[in-house]
Amino acid sequence: MAVDLQCVFPQDLIRLSSVKYVPGILPTTLDVTGADFRSVSDVRINDVSSPSYVVLSPFRLLAQVPTSLLTSQLTSVTVLSSQLTLTSKSLLSFQLG
Numbered sequence: 001m002a003v004d005l006q007c008v009f010p011q012d013l014i015r016l017s018s019v020k021y022v023p024g025i026l027p028t029t030l031d032v033t034g035a036d037f038r039s040v041s042d043v044r045i046n047d048v049s050s051p052s053y054v055v056l057s058p059f060r061l062l063a064q065v066p067t068s069l070l071t072s073q074l075t076s077v078t079v080l081s082s083q084l085t086l087t088s089k090s091l092l093s094f095q096l097g
Contacts, residue, residue, distance in 0.1 A: 011041055011080040019077045028065040034079060037061050041082035046075055 016034040030045070036058055043050040043063040053063040061079070 012083060014040070014079040014081050016077065016079060022062065027067075028070060030063045030065060030074075030077065031060070032063055032077060032079065033060050035059070036081070037079065039081045039083040040079055042080040044076075044078040044080070045069060046072060047078075 014034050014036060016032060018031075018033045020031050022029040022031050032043070037055045037060070038058050040053070040055055040061065043053045043061070045063065045065055046069055048066045048069060050063040051066055053061055055061045063077070065074070
């Protein structure tokens with residue numbers, strides 16, 4: 001008998017104002033600015049979690065582009081917050097906690 005254990009993690013999408021490549025840095029990195037990065041829980045690039053990100057200020061972070069996406073066109077960047085507000089921009093994801 002298979003057992004499936006899932007937990008729900010509500011997350012908010014943070015509004016972004018710009019995303020650009022950082023020239024001359026390896027691994028390939030994005031410079032992201034947005035509304036409020038004080039409680040970032042995940043950065044997703046083309047729906048793949050960034051292997052590493054660093055929050056530089058409440059409005060700016062750097063995110064490493066996953067190796068699997070280095071030859072792909074980047075179509076989306078999503079920054080998720082662990083702060084719970086449950087609005088229309090909240091995301092419920094099932095994960096093993």
